[in-house]
Amino acid sequence: MKKELVSLRVNGRTYELAIEPSKLLLDVLRQDLDLTGSKRGCDDSSCGACTVQIDGIPMLSCTMLAASCEGQEITTVEGVADRGGLAALQKAYGDFGGAQCGFCTPGFMMTIKWLLANNPDPTEDEIRDALSSNLCRCTGYSQMYQAIRAALDAEQKGMKQELVEAK
Amino acid sequence: MSDFSIIGKPIAMIDAAGKTTGAGKYTDDFKLPGMLIGKILHSPYPHARIKSIDTSRAKVLDGVVAVVTGEDAPNPYGILPVGHDETALAVGKVRYVGDHVACVAAINEEIAEQALELIDVDYEPLPAWFDPEQSMKAESDLIHENRPHNIEKDYHHVFGDPDKGFADADYVHEARYIANEVTHAAMEPHCTLASFELDPHTGKLGRLTVWSSTQVPYYLQHKLSLVLEMPMSQIRVIKPLVGGGFGGKSEIIPLEIIAAVAARAARAPVKITYTREEVFWAHRGRPRTIIDLKTGVKNDGRVTSVACKVIQDGGAYCSYGVVTILYSGALIGALYDIPSIRYDGFRVLTNKPACGAMRGHGTVNVRFAFESQMDEIAAKLNLDPAAVRRVNLLRPPTITVNGLRVLSYGLPECIDQVITRSAWDERKGKLPKGRGLGMACSHYVSGAANSIIRSDMPHSTVNIKIDRDGGVVVYTGASEIGQGSDTMTAQVVAEVLGCDLARVRVIAADTDLTPIDLGSYSSRVTFMAGNAALRAAQDVKKNIVSAAAKRMNCAPEDVIMRNDRVYKRGIGPSDHDPSAAEILEEKDAPRGRVDGQILRGSVLQKRKEGGSKEHMSFEEAVVSAIDFHGGLTGTGSYAPPMEARGGKHKGGGVGPSPAYSYSAQVAEVSVDEETGGVTVHKIWAAHDCGRALNPVAVEGQVIGSVWMGLGQALEEEMVWKDGLLMNPGMLEYRSPSSAESPDIECIIVESIDPEGPFGAKEAGEGSLAATIPAISNAIYHAVGVRLRESPFTPERILSALRAKKGMKRIEMTESVDPTAPTTFREHGGSLWFRGKGPMRHPLDPSRQPANGGGQ
Secondary structure, three states: OOOEEEEEEEOOEEEEEEEOOOOEHHHHHHHHOOOOOOOOOOOOOOOOOOEEEEOOEEEEHHHOEHHHHOOOEEEOHHHOOEOOEOOHHHHHHHHOOOOOOOOOHHHHHHHHHHHHHHOOOOOHHHHHHHHOOOOOOOOOOHHHHHHHHHHHHHHHHHHHHHHHHHO | OOOOOOOOOOOOOOOHHHHHHOOOOEHHHOOOOOOEEEEEEEOOOOOEEEEEEEOHHHHOOOOEEEEEEHHHOOOOEOOOHHHOOEOOOOOOEEOOOOOEEEEEEEOOHHHHHHHHHOOEEEEEEOOOOOOHHHHOOOOOOOOOOOOHHHEEEEEEEEEOOHHHHHHHOOEEEEEEEEEOOEOOOOOOOOEEEEEEEEOOOOOOEEEEEEEEOOOOHHHHHHHHHHHHOOOHHHEEEEOOEOOOOOOOOOOOOHHHHHHHHHHHHHOOOEEEEOOHHHHHHHOOOEOEEEEEEEEEEOOOOOEEEEEEEEEEEOOOOOOOHHHHHHHHHHOOOOOEOOOOEEEEEEEEOOOOOOOOOOOOOOOHHHHHHHHHHHHHHHHHOOOOHHHHHHOOEOOOOEEOOOOOEEOOOOHHHHHHHHHHHOOHHHHOOOOOOOEEEEEEEEEEEOOOOOOOOOOOOOOEEEEEEEOOOOOEEEEEOOOOOOOOHHHHHHHHHHHHHOOOHHHEEEEEOEOOOOOOEOOOOOOOHHHHHHHHHHHHHHHHHHHHHHHHHHHHOOOHHHEEEEOOEEEEOOOOOOOOOHHHHHHHHHHOOOOOOOOOOOOOOHHHHHHHHOOOOOEEEHHHHHHHHHHHHOOOEEEEEEOOOHHHOOOOOOOOOOOOOOOEEEEEEEEEEEEOOOOOOEEEEEEEEEEEOOOOOOHHHHHHHHHHHHHHHHHHHHOOOOOEEOOEEOOOOOOOOOOOOOOOOOEEEEEEEOOOOOOOHHHOOOOOOOOHHHHHHHHHHHHHHHHOOOOOEEOOOHHHHHHHHHHHOOOOOOOOOOOOOOOOOOOOOOOOOOOOOOOOOOOOOOOOHHHOHHHOOOO
């Protein structure tokens, strides 16, 4: 298939790429942009390891054409870090064992980031519901909930700190 | 015990940031200049002779660089020395749907896939074997010619006097249990990248480097050497981050060798990544198992004798099969005090993907049967299920009737803990209708006491290099697969050296750089690589201490290394008081630096400082030691003690371990009597891991094991039809999602093993086996049906409930009664499958109606 020029905006940067119109977003991210954080765990959008955000909505990049994302804001796990440091969620994930082998973790990061952006104080059931789009085979999910709780607490503390500093 | 400064505290894995930011590299994340993509052609037949393969059309497709077949690498291999029955690509015959036939290396995936369509293979279908009990009767069309009756291996063990034991029993219980097949389904599909260097002296292909998602880099190096006929020293295996193993990467998977064979033919680097469907075909999971179990007990529940016959549906190759069937028998012992055991184990070949090692290797399905039977006996004798377990406890230190040495034994406390936490005594039998509590116990080895390739050499070796920069570099062959191996190693070394964890850099699992370690399987890493790391750190510490003693003008015994400081005993309020370090810190800031002097050498430093000292920074101590000894390295290794290596009987090498972990669990479930659906509300899991070196990691392992057991108990099942896997996807193979996963409370029990590193034992597998029977027992106590076939799906439960209530029978379980299963069900005419499938030979046994087969 003949390549076409597309312009993709990923993690706040614009990339001009020549790709086949049939190329999947996940393959473009991993092969053309070397953003290998997004993973391929299955071939049929069942595992969630390839989750990225398109205009803030978690989507499965393994079953999306890259060319269809022109003009949209794509965020991958590489775009989650907080100004070069670990975001509160990433730090908490380490502290509470939310990641073991880590292969599903980038996908979970994108799903949880969306959850917390839309629901800053989720109940346990809401967290379970949101996370059910992603599979993990190591953790049994329990430690992820602790990490999410801790991240929320840390962020709230951080916000208070910022308020104090602003005064 | 607050006597430790690093271990025993919950800390983040040292590689956690790479995982949460996406920066960590797994094998598929690597690419090399000129790299080709490999794609594999698989067999569409369960059993067929290959009459011919014609690759000429594929070879001329533009973009195809090489096409390889079995003839390109015909040497047989296998993970066990007794089971060298695989070739990288099929030679002469295919043995399961999905068997590897040919591989194309092309400039991209699309072209490689197109080329696969152009390979012409002429097959002659052969009758295939799918049911192990049928397969055992085979006289002709054997899967491997040198395995009569398709029996890979059978063992017949007698320990104690089983007949007398049954004669002495007040009550004997007997039943058949069936556990269906499950697979690891690790999130990362297998991937291998192989690349040859050119030899500058010969101009030909020289050294080979392989990056692979493996739990066993050294075994891979060994098997590559066998198949490629290259010296091991010319092969380098590097294990990048591995996205989960659970045993599925604990042996050589065909693509790992195929990638190298293709790279050799293509004279370019080749990467092969399995699709998810290929991962299911590669399999090596837990076999379908038939367990005929008979237990004799006294009226108080004391076991007098156990007889157990196990048949495992092993698939088309040996894989770990001989070890699996031995574990199934050997680990009937070492949990309870059983005076006599008769064990008959049959590992049977069938025309399906090979089964291998999976978390709780060999023990899980037998434990399901055993713990279910304990519950049935308790019900029959009107005893508390917990009491039946308590009356059968071991009294360590002891050696079991089948030769397993048990030193540390936290099972009694595990039982007490889950009974208390779940309020068992108060709530049992008093829950609302449809809700119940069930309990079960399990155990597992902390590494096999005998290696796969028998030798008296160490199972693990660790090297440490400390240099003038104050950095501690640890070289270990142990394979981090997400369980925390690297972090454990760093913690053990930092604890011994009394230095900051941040100083320790772990270089792991690279056969060129790291000393040998057998790999991450049989839960051996903490115990064995941990002990090796401990000894290496003690080895290097000895040199630091002797130099520091000279500098501080004291005896070596009086040198304390702690909190990144080295000081004389008595300088702080107490040797191990953390405040001592704070006092020291005030005395000489800035901490952690010896301004500009490290590289210039310590002579200057000594001249400047003069005299003796009472304390120094870690760097200063290191520089002194290098000055004194000329270099600073340490080595430690570990081999299990002779006393722990088990009995002398045939097959006695499998089962013995230097230490066993113990687990007790209580599950609370409710059953919907209308739908047969089971909800697990909570599982209390107490696990004796000796000592928790990193409690976060231990909890993660225990919860993860329990969760995986829950998957096998409730939903996970590989569904077969004529040797074709009907559910090779992550949705169809139903792995529990967060919405279905219950709250799991992990209770860590520390029995402090006398030989473990700081007393630690295994944590990653032992809890899995108890979960399945705990749930099945809870289902019994909730609704009164005893399921003897796993998983406990709504169909099976509903079918059992309807039978119990005398309701009209609805065909939901392919005529197999889940309360008294006799044979494996074959999925004929199911919702997923309407009579189509791989082409079959007219004489195929599974076509005969007697076998319950399909079309």
